Amino acid sequence: MxxxxxxxxxxxxxxxxxxxxxxxxxKVINFFDVAGTWDPSLIFVMGGAVVVTFLGYRFVLKRxxxxxxxxxxxxxSNVIDLKLLGGSAVFGIGWGxxxxxxxxxxxxxxxxxxxxxxxxxxxxxxxxAARALMHFRRPTAPTQA
Amino acid sequence: MExxxxxxxxxxxxxxxxxxxxxxxxxxxxxxxxxxxxxxxFSPASREDFYWRAAILAGMVTGPLVYFALMGQMPAVEVxxxxxxxxxxxxxxxxxxxFGSGCTSGHGxxxxxxxxxxxxxxxxxFMVFTGLTVFVxxxxxxx
Numbered sequence: 001m002x003x004x005x006x007x008x009x010x011x012x013x014x015x016x017x018x019x020x021x022x023x024x025x026x027k028v029i030n031f032f033d034v035a036g037t038w039d040p041s042l043i044f045v046m047g048g049a050v051v052v053t054f055l056g057y058r059f060v061l062k063r064x065x066x067x068x069x070x071x072x073x074x075x076x077s078n079v080i081d082l083k084l085l086g087g088s089a090v091f092g093i094g095w096g097x098x099x100x101x102x103x104x105x106x107x108x109x110x111x112x113x114x115x116x117x118x119x120x121x122x123x124x125x126x127x128x129a130a131r132a133l134m135h136f137r138r139p140t141a142p143t144q145a
Numbered sequence: 146m147e148x149x150x151x152x153x154x155x156x157x158x159x160x161x162x163x164x165x166x167x168x169x170x171x172x173x174x175x176x177x178x179x180x181x182x183x184x185x186x187f188s189p190a191s192r193e194d195f196y197w198r199a200a201i202l203a204g205m206v207t208g209p210l211v212y213f214a215l216m217g218q219m220p221a222v223e224v225x226x227x228x229x230x231x232x233x234x235x236x237x238x239x240x241x242x243x244f245g246s247g248c249t250s251g252h253g254x255x256x257x258x259x260x261x262x263x264x265x266x267x268x269x270x271f272m273v274f275t276g277l278t279v280f281v282x283x284x285x286x287x288x
Contacts, residue, residue: 002193005172006200013165013177013201014208018220020158022249023209026223027148032279039148041155046253048159049166053258056167066174073174075246075256080263085270087245088252092271094241095249096278098234099226102242103162103179103250105235106202108222110209115224119235126239127184134243 002068014107020045023108025099032096094126146225166255173197178251180242245271 021027021041030039065071095101100108100119108116166177175182182198189195212220226234242248245267247256252271256264 002173003196003200006169006197007204007207009165009168009172009177010201010204011207011211012161012168012204014205015211016158016161016163016165016208017205018158018209018212019161020155021148021151021221022158022162024148024221024223026146026225027221029225029279029283030146030148032276033283034276035280036283037147039150041148041151044152044155045159045162048156049163049254050159050257052160052163053166053254054260056163057170057255057258060167060171063171066170067172069172069174071174072170073176074259075176075261075263077246078261078263080266083244084246084263084267087241087243088267088270089241089274091238091241091245091248092274092276093278094234094237094239095271096234096275096282097226098231098238099224100231100235101179101238101249102183103248106179106183107205107208108220110206111219111222113222113224115226115228115231116222118228119231122232122235123239124183124187126236126241127180127187127243128239129236130240130243133240 005068013103014110016049017104017107018110022101022104023111025104028101028104029096029099146223148223162250162254163258166250166258169201170255176251176255178247178255180246180248180251184243241271 017023022045027039030037031042098119105116105119109120169175169177182201186198209220252264252267257268
């Protein structure tokens with residue numbers, strides 16, 4: 001049941017990404033190209049997603065627990081540090097170069113385009129490189145949002 | 146390369162992304178973050194943990210096929226970036242989202258919806274740096 005539900009949720013997400021334009025690097029890069037061929041569409045993606053999630057979470061998180069698990073797993077950290085901001089800045093640079101973010105690229109794999117496959121392989125390599133770097137600096141488990 | 150302004154499609158897509166985020170929290174109690182789901186897929190906490198991550202990733206990849214079934218064509222994927230730059234960009238994104246603990250879905254949608262100060266500062270940071278990078282690549286180096 002958990003697996004079936006997760007698969008359906010993945011489809012809803014992947015369909016949303018496909019309809020929204022987030023799977024299209026040309027559109028993503030144009031959103032940031034205010035000085036050039038600006039396309040403000042992605043404001044509407046973010047707006048729609050955040051409003052629905054904000055409203056939905058208000059109801060869902062009032063429940064004592066999720067339907068198919070024992071507890072809600074929410075990020076507990078409130079620390080705004082160099083790791084968070086530096087990592088986010090580096091992510092921004094990569095997003096600006098490639099035009100894909102992880103949430104846009106994973107569903108886009110379904111189109112079978114070689115560009116998406118290349119980006120995703122490099123993305124996974126980057127995740128492993130960063131983990132190796134973290135363990136080298138401080139041997140603790142990395143945290144994920 | 147010009148792209149068409151699509152406020153309606155983008156809003157519908159955003160609402161679906163938000164719906165998926167709410168449903169994942171309702172059913173499995175998890176944040177709908179592509180970075181976290183993908184990273185955990187490669188180092189799952191348990192067999193059960195691996196299964197739901199694999200299922201949701203499989204669903205995501207199925208998304209464009211459902212789009213194809215509805216619309217009669219695949220979603221547009223126009224890549225105005227060379228293949229080597231895609232590899233460079235992908236690697237940098239992987240490093241950044243790991244140190245930053247999230248990306249556009251985890252911080253941008255779920256974290257912002259929770260009004261998390263951590264996510265809001267992460268989003269503000271990556272939006273500024275993405276914008277600066279695009280400006281430099283298109284108008285300083287490319288211009």
